Amino acid sequence: MKQDELNILIIGVGGQGTLLASRFLGDVALRLGRDVKVSEVHGMSQRGGSVETCVRIGENVASPIIDRGMADVVLSFESVEALRALEYLKPGGTVIMNTQEILPMPVISGAAVYPDNVPERLSGGNFRVIALDALSIAEKCGSAKCVNVVLLGILSAVIPGIAPDVWRQSLESVVPAKLLETNRRAFEEGIKAAE
Amino acid sequence: MKELLLGNEAVARGAWEAGVHVVSSYPGTPSTEITETLAKLSSVYCEWSPNEKVSAEVAIGAAIGGGRAMCCMKHVGLNVAADPLFTASYAGVNGGLVFAVADDPGLFSSQNDQDSRFYALSAHVPMLEPSDSAECHEFAKKAFELSEKYDTPVILRLTTRVSHSRSPVEVGERNVVPKKPYKKDIQKYVMMPGMAKKRQAIVKERDRVMTGEADAWVKLDNPGRKLGVITSGICYQYVREVFPDASVLKLGMIYPLPERSIKEFAASVEELIVVEELEPYIENYVRQLGIAYVEGKKYFTPLGELGTEKIRQSYYGTKTPVAELSEGSGLKPEDAPMRPPTMCPGCPHRGVFYTLSQLKLRVTGDIGCYTLGAAAPYKAMDACICMGASIGMSHGMEKAESVARAEAGAGDNDSDGIRGTVAVIGDSTFIHSGITGLVNIVYNKGASTVIILDNSITGMTGHQQNPTTGKTIRMEDTYPVDLTLLCKAVGVNRVRVEDPFDLKKFKAAVLEEIDANEPSVIIARRPCVLLKGVNYGKPVEIDGDKCRKCGACMRLGCPAILKTEDGRMKIDRSLCTGCEFCVQMCGFGAIGKKTEGGDNK
Structure with missing residues (x-):
């Protein structure tokens, strides 16, 4: 990826905490004195639908949207969502994915099929895949809701050039004080898991 | 320090710094956060009004009285507020008056893809269009000055990608603006034909003068190149990426349009294109100026939103390569x-729509989370048009039926073989514009059944208070509208409150009311599960030994109920809220909460 530009597409299921993740990354960029744009999704699709948010960091960011083939990193909160987001990923980009499976309603009702072994089948393409069970890690840290912060911990270990202190300061500024301890653990466990 | 603000938050911040006194709005994606943000700031009066028309009228009154005022809404909300807008344009203002209107190109959370710019054109109201959060902040501030300077309401036009994107904003302090003195002026503020005709001429002159003002809102990038692009709003950001070497004329004011700047720009380039979402609004204007070589919609679709890739593909015909899976x-x-x-x-x-789908009723629907009742597995909705329409539509369907029946001499047999029509509408939507439909049914001797889905909150837009909840936008206690009394007061004799989770009783209530030969209202009351204070305890479980794989529980379409590989059902504990609605679906007692002894209760 280019030194001066970083496009991260976050994808998940409504209610998984993708918005907090994008704000966290926005805060990191501001601390680094970089230009940044974050696009969010509100409203209808938050009701259990597929939710995409974009974070673009650079010297002078124009569009807030990560379009086809623009993402350096796809950060996926759910297994099949990583597959869905592939069209946004650059050749040679990185997919960081939670292997958790959340069945969409058409699968539950039998109208569609959830593909088998998505993480394994993703590897072998012209991009890098880091697949981890972030849900189990989050649960071990004390809350299943910390999946987002575990994934951000993994991301922080994968993208170069940002001081660990910046990440930690941003964590403190976006996470409510009473949840900070659990989230700190989740972030550190994410870093460890990436190693 | 710079803050990373949503476009909507930046509008709020700009309005607050401009000293806005009164803000009245109705929630609607993607505009809602403007008013929510303002309600957290001091020294400004904020309210959720029952609908956009009322919110506009409150703001107009505040502005005529001398205060700075703003009302915020989504694009379809402006349809509701259009009546006051058109005439407020004639009357002008005293204190600054701003309409913040958010379009939703691509229909992320809307029922249509309308282009609000034509409202500015036909109401002769100046319109500003910011392209990022910093401009949202700046334009919102300047909109109040512009409004006072030219004695006109001003529309701040946003789109989803501007409203819901964050970018850095240098925020400032609140400028305390004293209220302007109010002077009675019947010729200006009382719009009867005689006065309005005079004001109409003033509005025409205002349009002419403001064309020059629009020239002050343009920004010219890379002058003197072969390719020239005219654009505004979010499309400006896309254009910067797709055409980095082109000359770009970015318009900040899009009504009136800057005639002089556009003509000069057109003359300075060899090829001229307009990049805009939705209708060819700017393009048509450029053609109207006699600039025949302009192109826009020839390349860029009027459907949905644009983006860098769509623009690149449409103009250059190239596709950006993407990551590819291995063949194996x-x-x-x-x-x-x-x-x-x-x-x-x-x-x-879920209780309401499961019941309606079982009864195979004809259902006119409305705008809210419950529009999802049209989706599988319920498919229990036949029509949904706009806020409040469910009630008028059910009345119309029944009237058409009764005329056809009478003419065919068919007695009471339903010509379409449908058991009956019910209207479903949420609590907030009912107050917004459903109540007038109900008055109509009573007045015109209809016999429709209306189900008000009272979940104690405005749900879809993210939990805003409304007149039935007993709380204001700032969470102060207030008088809650009593839906039962309200329906009775307009003349509905048959009003009942039912729990949609009591399936047997709810079904019986619906059957009874559709058979009644007079208007009836069922208030299906149970709070939104996402509300604070709603706690159903631990998840339910399915006893695998008792499950007979019949799938009855699956018919509820609850995302927490899954089928396992051996055909038995199981509960996803991470999703189950413990509401126990599914317990009554199981004829074998397989679903329940584990008691201390380990057995399902």
Whole structure:
């Protein structure tokens, strides 16, 4: 990826905490004195639908949207969502994915099929895949809701050039004080898991 | 320090710094956060009004009285507020008056894709269009000055990608603006034909003068290149990426349009294109100026939103390469199953729509989370048009039926073989514009059944208070409208409150009311499961030994109920809210909460 530009597409299921993740990354960029744009999704699709948010960091960011083939990193909160987001990923980009499976309603009702072994089948393409069970890690840290912060911990270990202190300061500024301890653990466990 | 603000938050901040006194709005994606943000700031009066028309009228009154005022709404909300807008344009203002209107190109959370710019054109109201959060902040501030300077309401036009994107904003302090003195002026503020005709001439002159003002709102990038692009709003950001070497004329004021700047720009380039979402609004104007070589919609679709890739593909015909799966994977991105939005686990609407689908009734629907009742597995909705329409539509369907029946001499037999029509509408939507439909049914001797889905909150837009909840936008206690009394007061004799989770009783109530030969209202009351204070305890479980694989529980369409590989059902504990609605579906007593002894209760 280019030194001066970083496009991260976050994808998940409504209610998984993708918005907090994008704000966290926005805060990191501001601390680094970089230009940044974050696009969010509100409203209808938050009701259990597929939710995409974009974070673009650079010297002078124009569009807030990560379009086809623009993402350096796809950060996926759910297994099949990583597959869905592939069209946004650059050749040679990185997919960081939670292997958790959340069945969409058409699968539950039998109208569609959830593909088998998505993480394994993703590897072998012209991009890098880091697949981890972030849900189990989050649960071990004390809350299943910390999946987002575990994934951000993994991301922080994968993208170069940002001081660990910046990440930690941003964590403190976006996470409510009473949840900070659990989230700190989740972030550190994410870093460890990436190693 | 710079803050990373949503476009909507930046509008709020700009208005607050401009000293806005009164803000009145109705929630609607993607505009809602403007008013929510303002309600957290001091020294400004904020309210959720029952609908956009009322919110506009409150703001107009505040402005005529001398205060700075703003009302915020989504694009379709401006349809509701159009009546006051058109005439407020004639009357002008005293204190500054701003309409913040958010369009939703691509219909992320809307029922249509209308282009609000034509409202500015036909109401002769100046319109500003910011392209990022910093401009949202700046334009909102300047909109009040512009409004006072030219004695006109001003529309701040946003789109989803501007409203819901964050970018850095240098925020400032609140400028305390004293209220302007109010002077009685019947010729200006009382719009009867005689006065309005005079004001009409003043509005025409205002349009002419403001064309010059619009020239002050343009920004010219890379002058003197072969290719020239005229654009505004979010499209400016896309254009910067797709055409980095082109001359770009960015318009900040899009009504009136800057005639002089556009003509000069057109003359300075060899090829001229307009990049705009939705209708060819700017393009048509450029053609009207006699600049025949302009192109726009020849390349760029009027449907949905644009983006860098769409613009690049449409103009250059090239496709950006993307990451590819290995051939051996046997997988394609299209293999990802669709993940449409669904009713949440524990959603009270599930009881209503399960019942309506079982009874195979004809259902006129309305705008809210409950529009998801049209989706599988319920498919229990026949029409949904706009806020409040469910009630008028059911009345119209029944009247058409009764005329056809009488003419055919068919007695009471339903010509379409349908058991009856019911209207479903949420609590907030009913107050917004459903109540007038109900008055109409009573007045015109209809016999419709209306189900008010009272979940104690405005749900879809993210939990805003409304006149039935007993709380204001700032969470102060207030008088809650009593829906039962309200319906009775307009003349509905048959009003009953039912729990949509009590399936047997709810079904009986619906059957009874559709058979009644007079108007009836069922208030299906149970709070939104996402509300604070709603706690159903631990998840339910399915006893695998008792499960007979009949699938009855699956018919509820609850995302927490799954089928296992051996055909038995199981509960996803991470999703189950413990509402126990599914317990009554099981004829074998397999579903329940584990008691101390380990058995299902």
